[in-house]
Structures are given as C-alpha cells and as structure tokens.
Amino acid sequence: MILNFSVKSLGKKRAHIDNLSIQLNLNDETSVAELLEQLVHQQVEVFNKRIGENNLFDFLSDEHISKSSLEGRVKFNETYNDKKADPIKALRVVNLAFEDGLIALFHNGNRLESIDEVFNIQESDSISIIRLTFLAGSIW
Numbered sequence: 001m002i003l004n005f006s007v008k009s010l011g012k013k014r015a016h017i018d019n020l021s022i023q024l025n026l027n028d029e030t031s032v033a034e035l036l037e038q039l040v041h042q043q044v045e046v047f048n049k050r051i052g053e054n055n056l057f058d059f060l061s062d063e064h065i066s067k068s069s070l071e072g073r074v075k076f077n078e079t080y081n082d083k084k085a086d087p088i089k090a091l092r093v094v095n096l097a098f099e100d101g102l103i104a105l106f107h108n109g110n111r112l113e114s115i116d117e118v119f120n121i122q123e124s125d126s127i128s129i130i131r132l133t134f135l136a137g138s139i140w
Contacts, residue, residue: 001026001121005039007129031118032105033095035127040094044087051084104130 005020024038060074068074097103098115105112106128107119 001123003121004124004126005129006126007131026121028120028122029118030121032098032112032115035105035121036094036098036115037091040091041087044085044090048084051082102132104132106130 002021002023003026005022007020022039022042024035024042026034026038065074094103095115098105106126107121108126109128112119
C-alpha cells in the first residue's frame with residue numbers, strides 16, 4: 001500500500017518533507033505501532049543503503065538548488081556519520097518519542113493518540129508526522 005507522508009516541525013513555515021509517497025506492507029486495519037514499525041524499518045533501510053553509496057562526484061542539480069534555496073541554504077547531501085542505523089534501536093526510540101508526546105501523528109487530519117490505537121487505512125491516505133519541540137532557555 002502506498003501512503004503519502006509529510007513531516008512538519010512546529011515553528012517552521014514549510015514542511016520538512018512534503019508529500020513523500022512510501023510503499024508499506026500494511027493491512028486495511030492497522031495500529032499505530034504497526035505503522036511506526038513499518039515506517040521505521042523502511043526508513044532505516046533507505047538510510048543504510050545511502051551510507052553504502054560512494055559517488056565519485058556529487059553534483060547539485062538545478063532542481064535541488066531551487067528547492068534548497070527555499071529552505072534558506074543549499075548543501076550537498078553529505079552524510080558524515082558512517083555507522084549504519086540499528087532498526088530495533090530506532091524503533092524503540094520512535095515508540096518512546098510517540099508515547100512521550102514528542103511526535104504527533106495524524107491520519108487524514110485526525111490525530112492518533114495511542115500507540116495501540118487501531119484505525120482503517122487505505123491506499124493513498126495522508127499521514128502527517130509533526131515533531132514537537134519544547135522551548136528551552138532562561139531569563140538570564
């Protein structure tokens with residue numbers, strides 16, 4: 001099943017990732033835990049595959065430059081950490097972040113509150129992930 005994802009961060013004008021289509025193996029009736037598990041495993045696989053790539057020359061395309069300039073900076077997609085991600089550890093971190101309220105998850109605009117919550121999902125549904133950050137600082 002192909003789902004459309006967008007990742008947002010509060011306080012930002014634009015989405016970090018907007019309408020990324022990802023193929024996941026989910027049933028029509030699934031839980032938040034299953035969705036997160038499939039998504040984390042897919043993203044860890046993509047990340048680990050990117051680490052293994054060695055390009056002799058990395059070029060910036062005109063499309064990449066124009067898209068990056070909207071963010072306010074143009075950069076190469078350089079990964080400085082050469083360690084592969086552990087999918088089990090990544091899943092634990094994401095589940096903990098969801099349970100602690102650091103990640104808000106929305107399915108077609110409806111917030112998913114509990115990791116055990118079961119919901120109906122269909123092809124091309126929209127999933128929004130909002131990373132919540134807390135303000136830190138002092139008056140000094």
